[in-house]
Amino acid sequence: MIGGAYRVSGNLLKWIESLLMDRSQLLGDSLSSFISITSGVIQGSCIGPLLFILYVNSRFVSGCLCKLYADDLKFTIVVDLENLQSSLNRLVELSHTWQLKISYTKCSFLYINGMTNPHNVDMLLGGDKIVTVDSVKYLRIIVDSKLKFFNHIGNILHAHMLKCFLSRDVHPLTRAFTVYVRLLLEYGSCVWSSYFKSEIDRIESVQRRFTKRLRFLNNMSYSQRSISLDLESSEVRRLRQDLLLTYKIVFGLINIDSSNFFTLRRNRVTCGHSF
Numbered sequence: 001m002i003g004g005a006y007r008v009s010g011n012l013l014k015w016i017e018s019l020l021m022d023r024s025q026l027l028g029d030s031l032s033s034f035i036s037i038t039s040g041v042i043q044g045s046c047i048g049p050l051l052f053i054l055y056v057n058s059r060f061v062s063g064c065l066c067k068l069y070a071d072d073l074k075f076t077i078v079v080d081l082e083n084l085q086s087s088l089n090r091l092v093e094l095s096h097t098w099q100l101k102i103s104y105t106k107c108s109f110l111y112i113n114g115m116t117n118p119h120n121v122d123m124l125l126g127g128d129k130i131v132t133v134d135s136v137k138y139l140r141i142i143v144d145s146k147l148k149f150f151n152h153i154g155n156i157l158h159a160h161m162l163k164c165f166l167s168r169d170v171h172p173l174t175r176a177f178t179v180y181v182r183l184l185l186e187y188g189s190c191v192w193s194s195y196f197k198s199e200i201d202r203i204e205s206v207q208r209r210f211t212k213r214l215r216f217l218n219n220m221s222y223s224q225r226s227i228s229l230d231l232e233s234s235e236v237r238r239l240r241q242d243l244l245l246t247y248k249i250v251f252g253l254i255n256i257d258s259s260n261f262f263t264l265r266r267n268r269v270t271c272g273h274s275f
Helices: 002-006 010-020 047-057 081-097 150-156 170-186 197-212 222-229 234-250
Strands: 023-025 035-037 065-069 072-076 108-110 131-133 135-138 141-144
Touching: 010 047, 047 065, 072 081, 108 135, 141 150, 150 197, 170 197, 170 234, 197 222, 197 234
Parallel strands: 108 131
Antiparallel strands: 023 035, 065 072, 135 141
16 A cells, blocks of 8 residues: 555565564463464554554545544534535545544534534434534644633643642752643643633733742742743743744745735835845
8 A cells, every 4th residue: 555655665665564564462461372463553663653644644535624643533624514424424434444443432523613513413423423512622732612712721720730849949840840830831822822811811820829839939029930930921932932833834834824824915114124
């Protein structure tokens, strides 16, 4: 399949074949006889995930926008339920043909319009009804039907750290906060960062509470504590990430069509720069 679809040939194809063919394994915790492995990739290998992506990448259907990350697949379509159902049916056929089992219980249907099933139409996958939900987690980000991301923000605010450490030394605690807690607060922020002041304050409260509980800093204001610890506010850091992503989109540094988001004005006088 790889050789034909991706035009892989020669020694590279032979190397991949030797890696995947004539493999065997032991079953269970006790000693048993070897059994042949007829499908799948080697777990824990570096080449395994790449081969899996190559295998499934060319097996999906047209008519819907497909977002694929490893074995996680999302179909999106604009108000064309008939086409969506056809795509789902084709997906089931391909899963049987290529022996890719679908986890039906993990599948759900989300309307991005603030309403729950406004057309009152059931989507079917392999004869089973797909449950309609108000929100769904995708790559650790909770997406809701109104695209407000209140649920996601509320979920990430439960990051606690101080109770996990016996030491109260300011510098290692601050380092641990930036590595373990702030990472959770900022993951994917370009997608969900809120413009509501109440939500901005809620997110900022995590760093505010952390710095307030540090030794010798509890009598300072939040801005003074941030300067003392060389910590930027969460709002400023999210804004920087938005600006960096905007720059990458406009200048073609990532595979996103900038015309879907921005229109550049050419008839405007700028301060010595075309942008």
